[in-house]
Amino acid sequence: MAVIESILASADRKVTGEALQQVLADLINLGMLAKQAHWNLTGPRFRSLHVQLDELADLARQHADQVAERAVTVGFNPDGRAATVADQSTLPGLEHGDVEEGAAVEIVIDALFVLIRTLRQAVTDTATSDPISQDLLIGVTAAVEQQHWLFRAQR
Incomplete structure (x- = not known):
């Protein structure tokens, strides 16, 4: 009996894998952006925003793991290497150095908006290629949209 590599047809696996890979690159980058802002944050609202950024980094890491594992499940090798993330991520960057709290909020809001577009x-x-992956992505989208709302409330 032949071993089945994926339940998805080749074309569906390609579409699904590419969608998951783009989301993965952006989620990994979001986690790094949140930690960079977290470490370098300045301003009177430091404590609450410092904690919120840490929560965002944790959320990004958790969802990146789920997305990567789904990719492997459907027979697509995810790539979370630094060079790949730098090349593929569509999120805006963060300059080195101190990050004033207002600037941090705006950068995160912008990054989350870009990620929401990618997720949607x-x-x-994946609607046709793999409804199971689509379901996972819908859940990630809901969580990221909630973070977008929470950071917009910081304005």
Whole structure:
């Protein structure tokens, strides 16, 4: 009996894998951006925003792991190497040095907005190719949209 590598047809695996890979690169980058801002944050609201950034980094890491594991499950090798993330992520960057709290909030809001667009495209792309991956991506989208709202409330 032949070993089945994936329940998905080759074309569906490609579409699904590529969608998951783009989301993975952006989630990994979001986690790094949140930690960079967390470490270098300044301002009177330091404590609450410092904690919020840490929570965002944890959320990004958790969802990145789920997305990567889903990719492997459908027969696509995820790539979370630093060079790949730097090349593929569509999120805005963060300069080195102190990050004033207002600037940190705006950078995170912008990054989350870009990620939401990527996630919503991935949800559309996987609608036919793999509804199970689409379901995972819908859940990630809901969590990221909630973070977007929470950071917008910091304005």
